[in-house]
Amino acid sequence: MPNENTYLWAVPVIPLLPLLVAAALAVFEPKDKRRASLWAINTMWVSCLISVLAVIHVANVGQGRIVHNFSWLQFGGASLELGWVLDPLSAIMLSMITFVGSLIFTFSAGYMAKDSNYSKFFCYLSLFAAAMLGLIIANSLLLMFICWELVGLASYLLIGFWYHKPSAAAAAKKAFITTRIGDLGLFIGMLWLYSETGTLLFYDGGDGCLEQAALAGLIAKTTIFGISLTTAIALLIFCGAIGKSGQFPLHVWLPDAMEGPTPVSALIHAATMVAAGVFLMARIYPLAEIAPPGVGVSTTLQVMTWVGAITAVFASLIAIGQFDIKRVLAYSTVAQLGYMIMGLGVGGVAVGMFHLITHAFFKALLFLGSGSVIHGCHHEQDMRKMGGLRKFMPATFVTYAIGMMALSGFPIFFAGFWSKDEILHAAWNWGPSDWPFWMGLFGALLTAFYMTRQMIYVFFGKYRGHGDAGEVDYEKQPHESPAVMVVPLLILAPFAALLGFLGTPIVPWFQAFMDQVPVYGHMTVGTLGLWIVSTAVVTLGVGLGWWIYGIEPPTRATDKDELEHHFPEQFSWLKNRFYIDEFYRDTVISWHTRFGAICDRLDRKVLTSLVSIVSLITLAVAWLSRLIDEYIVNPGFDRGCTEVRRGGRFSSGLQSGQIQEYLRVFGIALVLFILILVIGNK
Numbered sequence: 001m002p003n004e005n006t007y008l009w010a011v012p013v014i015p016l017l018p019l020l021v022a023a024a025l026a027v028f029e030p031k032d033k034r035r036a037s038l039w040a041i042n043t044m045w046v047s048c049l050i051s052v053l054a055v056i057h058v059a060n061v062g063q064g065r066i067v068h069n070f071s072w073l074q075f076g077g078a079s080l081e082l083g084w085v086l087d088p089l090s091a092i093m094l095s096m097i098t099f100v101g102s103l104i105f106t107f108s109a110g111y112m113a114k115d116s117n118y119s120k121f122f123c124y125l126s127l128f129a130a131a132m133l134g135l136i137i138a139n140s141l142l143l144m145f146i147c148w149e150l151v152g153l154a155s156y157l158l159i160g161f162w163y164h165k166p167s168a169a170a171a172a173k174k175a176f177i178t179t180r181i182g183d184l185g186l187f188i189g190m191l192w193l194y195s196e197t198g199t200l201l202f203y204d205g206g207d208g209c210l211e212q213a214a215l216a217g218l219i220a221k222t223t224i225f226g227i228s229l230t231t232a233i234a235l236l237i238f239c240g241a242i243g244k245s246g247q248f249p250l251h252v253w254l255p256d257a258m259e260g261p262t263p264v265s266a267l268i269h270a271a272t273m274v275a276a277g278v279f280l281m282a283r284i285y286p287l288a289e290i291a292p293p294g295v296g297v298s299t300t301l302q303v304m305t306w307v308g309a310i311t312a313v314f315a316s317l318i319a320i321g322q323f324d325i326k327r328v329l330a331y332s333t334v335a336q337l338g339y340m341i342m343g344l345g346v347g348g349v350a351v352g353m354f355h356l357i358t359h360a361f362f363k364a365l366l367f368l369g370s371g372s373v374i375h376g377c378h379h380e381q382d383m384r385k386m387g388g389l390r391k392f393m394p395a396t397f398v399t400y401a402i403g404m405m406a407l408s409g410f411p412i413f414f415a416g417f418w419s420k421d422e423i424l425h426a427a428w429n430w431g432p433s434d435w436p437f438w439m440g441l442f443g444a445l446l447t448a449f450y451m452t453r454q455m456i457y458v459f460f461g462k463y464r465g466h467g468d469a470g471e472v473d474y475e476k477q478p479h480e481s482p483a484v485m486v487v488p489l490l491i492l493a494p495f496a497a498l499l500g501f502l503g504t505p506i507v508p509w510f511q512a513f514m515d516q517v518p519v520y521g522h523m524t525v526g527t528l529g530l531w532i533v534s535t536a537v538v539t540l541g542v543g544l545g546w547w548i549y550g551i552e553p554p555t556r557a558t559d560k561d562e563l564e565h566h567f568p569e570q571f572s573w574l575k576n577r578f579y580i581d582e583f584y585r586d587t588v589i590s591w592h593t594r595f596g597a598i599c600d601r602l603d604r605k606v607l608t609s610l611v612s613i614v615s616l617i618t619l620a621v622a623w624l625s626r627l628i629d630e631y632i633v634n635p636g637f638d639r640g641c642t643e644v645r646r647g648g649r650f651s652s653g654l655q656s657g658q659i660q661e662y663l664r665v666f667g668i669a670l671v672l673f674i675l676i677l678v679i680g681n682k
Helices: 005-009 015-025 034-061 088-111 119-139 140-157 165-199 212-219 229-244 252-258 264-269 274-281 283-291 299-320 325-347 350-378 392-410 415-427 435-459 483-503 509-515 525-550 562-566 570-576 577-654 660-682
Strands: 066-073 078-086
Touching: 005 015, 005 034, 005 066, 005 435, 015 034, 015 119, 034 078, 034 119, 034 415, 034 435, 034 577, 066 570, 078 088, 078 140, 088 119, 088 229, 088 274, 088 350, 088 483, 088 509, 088 562, 119 140, 119 264, 119 274, 140 165, 140 229, 140 264, 140 274, 165 252, 165 525, 212 229, 212 283, 212 483, 229 274, 229 283, 252 325, 264 325, 264 350, 274 283, 274 325, 274 350, 299 325, 299 435, 299 562, 299 570, 299 577, 325 415, 325 435, 350 392, 350 415, 350 483, 350 577, 392 415, 392 435, 392 483, 392 525, 415 435, 415 483, 415 525, 435 525, 483 509, 525 562, 525 577, 525 660, 562 570
Parallel strands: none
Antiparallel strands: 066 078
């Protein structure tokens, strides 16, 4: 069996393989475009195999972590070190990302088959995967930040892949700029942490910034308003997580990212980019959870809990009013990310990460399923122009239904039930407040409702894509997707259904693996009661959705939504996303636009005029200097030179070389000297 050193050096190979493929495709575009997808897919599967072996190794060892650090930069007597780490947190994330990513890569081979930039697409996908995997293995906040920004770059390229569409180009810019706002807080927090601890390594034999010595020094210090230094730094870092994981109020970029190809949506919104913020907070959890003596729950965890709970409810409400099949899933992702952040706040790393892992599988299934639907409906994304697709696309329907039930938290046999209940159970026992629990429960009700609404719009009733005239164009009839797209759905579906059994209260293997403790069940009467409540809430949500939409499904694409028909004003708020984008447009963006206009006017009218005046003054001084030089300095200097030459010529005339001439001059001088003496004595 490979020893620990083997796994230590295998870890950086996982992100290196897709990085090499990205570099190769960027430099050498293969003549046969299918080679690009084969290179990308095969290397991802190899990375997946190594990641699975790493999980098995961590599970077998059952202790500690494997760390390798090295000096990157040397300046003076100090050095900046980077490193990578293999522990339960990184191992489980590596295996999930590579497995789900491999299936998304495979799906992309079919979905993007007719795209003219096929090779470039897989180049960007591979770069994205490499950056995300590098972020996961990083044992340094600096290395994590480097990969974090590479993830942002790759997401910009992928969201705006169809840049010829103005909406796609705008969405890419919106995602890049919005996430940079959060990253500014992360960057400041990183610098502050380094200035206080002298290192950005997480673990370094007791000297890392997340180890006891550094944390004890940070908690002893306070900053403004008596806030502990750990809280201030952790909240700044959390700003980066808010941006990257689409938490309120920086959630606005994530739904617009749907403008990218559907595999990009699956990759970004399911397993990778949006999970980076949750992973970041899980990685720095020792910094986030530490609190001064006498304080039960740290301020950072309380902020995380409230932000997550608000985001979960807020995004779930918006999802009810959307008609784009991918936008419903996008706002669902925002809501589920809220649950993950809340899970970290109320229950710890294992609780939040369990929902992250299960969500990655069933949300990837749903996004790829939506891609199959869009492909089968000839790239139509409006749910009002679908309907009855279960007859045309049976495989997509069955797998999508499994994903829908997993997301809704349908009881017992679906992963979302177990992971979401873990969060609700932790929220119920959370000391500071009961409100996050009730908000989470309400969010679960809304999730079941809007997913039922989507299922009915897309798969039930009659097909409405032919328009209101009722004439069926058989060339444009929906059709099932090819096998290369359906097979990934069939592989993901069992995971979406059964993965939750790894973390049940009866046998909590996942939690034991994350905490590196023996497996110990904790089934209680309270847990059973929560199951009953959760089941009732999900049943109520599905029942309401069926009662409102399923009894009489829409028959025409132009029909109003049932809620819109009865509650037009309230539905308008949901449909328009509570006008948050408009609010930002009329406030922050408008202020920046006006400030930019003022700066432009200042530059054009004031600064340009000042520069012109200064230049004129400079020219005037230069002309004056020239005049003085030519008409005063030069003539005076020339006259002086002439006189000097004349005096020199006269003096040289005196130097004839004849003795008698010198004696004559000497005699005259002697006579003059005597006359002066005589006259002076008188």
